Amino acid sequence: MxxxxxxxxxxxxxxxxxxxxxxxxxxxxxxxxxxxxxxxxxxxxxLVYGRPCSFNTDPIEKKPLFHFAPGTVCISLSTVGCNLGCLHCQNWEISHPEAVFGREMSPEEVVKYAKDNHLPGIAYTYTEPTVFFEYALDTMKLARKAGLYNVWVSNGYINPEPARKAARYLDAINVDLKGDREFYKKVCAVPDHKPVLEAIKLFKKEGVFLEVTNLLIPGYNDKEKQIQELVLWVKKNLGPDTPLHFSRFYPYYRVKDVKPTPAETLDRAWETATKSGMHYVYVGNVAGHPKENTYCPKCGEIVIKRTGYYIEFVKEKCEKCGEKIPIAGEKWMK
Ligand code: SF4
Ligand code: SF4
Ligand SMILES: [Zn+2]
Structure with a gap:
């Protein structure tokens, strides 16, 4: 405590x-x-300082972060608790448990584990790092000093001042942009999605490398108009080089009556984003999907080849046309 x-x-x-x-x-x-x-x-x-409920190692691609230190494996850390109440939460056992639980592990011990096991960084993930802010912050400070990277996988529901404070120690973040205002009201138990949009812009402005994920749930946020609006917002506010992941939904928790996202919906979202001028668009949660690869936006050549979380090769420059591919965190790839 x-x-x-x-x-x-x-x-x-x-x-x-x-x-x-x-x-x-x-x-x-x-x-x-x-x-x-x-x-x-x-x-x-x-109540969750130094009490992680999950402590694993994961490929960075699993976050997903596709343009940050690709091919590296990091610690994935979370405590219980979340500030949203998503009806489809895949981690509801830890996001909204009846009581706080977790093992004892200080920030020093987390960083020591990473160093001892030659892991290059730490992901604060699974639930919502905002709600274990103090633990994440102290760990991030030590990790930064020790030369490790810090990445958050976040719902972006955070106020500007703490977001700015976290940004100082963050190397990359993947924010879930779940849908429009109605979606957040109906599914996530908050009145508005504006704070999420503001936080995303703030992280970008503070220089944190940013990727965005949108989980497509049939009947909830998969209308063409909804996808188009989201894509245009990302392009306008974050730029066409921002990696954008459309992820497949599987029935879970309180949304069990909806079928998994059809492949056509994911392909359609990919097309919409690509035609709108987004350069790095991905389909996620579908193992072996060709749209997990990174294609050169200029000539279409594969520049990062992925199969699931396995990376076959990474080209920081397209070999065919010379286009530079935005990749951050190269120093941790060595
Ligand atoms: S305002 Fe504070 S206590 Fe309330 S949900 Fe958000 S982080 Fe938790
Ligand atoms: S933000 Fe994520 S962890 Fe929190 S309730 Fe929603 S899906 Fe679950
Ligand atoms: Zn090219």
Whole structure:
């Protein structure tokens, strides 16, 4: 347990959390919506500091991050808790558990594990790093000092000040842009998606290497108009070189009555984005799909060949036409 950042005391020993746009007002003894930040006698604490519920190693491609240190394997770390309440959550056992759980592992121990095992970086992932902010931040600071990379896989539901603070130690981020306002209202239990859009722009502005994922759920966010709007927003605000992943949905948690995303829908989204001028568009969650590869936007040559998480080759420059392919984090690929 550690004193939380980003909160203020209110009258009557209440506190207001200022970490994410929910701005929970929390009475003594209670936790906020995410379930991991608690008011104890008018002070506010993180219950998940140094208590990861998941600690694995994963290929960076699994995040997915396709243009950041491709082919590297990193620690993947998460605690319980999340500030959204997505009906389709694949990690609901850890995003909204009945009680906090996790092993003891300090930031020092996480970084030591990476160094001892020659792993180049750490991904803060599976649930939502925002809600284990203090633990992530201290770990990121040590990791940066030790020469490791830090990447977040985030829902982007974070306030500007903490986002800016995290950005200082972040090398890359994949943000889920789940859909339009209606989608966030209906599926994620928040009134609006604007804070997510603002956070994405902020991470970009702060110089964090950024990729975007959109999980396509039939009947929820797969209309042509919805896809087109999302693509145009990404292109306008983040630029055509931003890697954009359309991911396949499988029935889960409270969305069990919907079939997996048809291949045609994913292909259609890929076409829409590519025709709109996005240069690096991917289809995800479909093993062996040819649209997992990176194609040169100028001549169509394969420049990064992937099969699942296996990388056959990476060309930072197209051998056929000389086009430079945007890849960050090269120093960790050696
Ligand atoms: S981080 Fe948690 S406690 Fe804080 S506002 Fe968001 S949901 Fe509420
Ligand atoms: S943001 Fe991710 S982890 Fe959180 S509830 Fe939604 S799908 Fe689950
Ligand atoms: Zn080329």
């Amino acid at each position: 550690k004193q939380a950042l980003f909160w203020k005391p209110l009258k009557g020993r209440k506190v207001k959390c200022q970490l994410c746009p929910r701005f929970c007002n929390i009475s003594e003894g209670k936790t906020g919506y995410c379930g991991v930040r608690q008011n104890q006698k008018g002070r506010f604490y993180s």
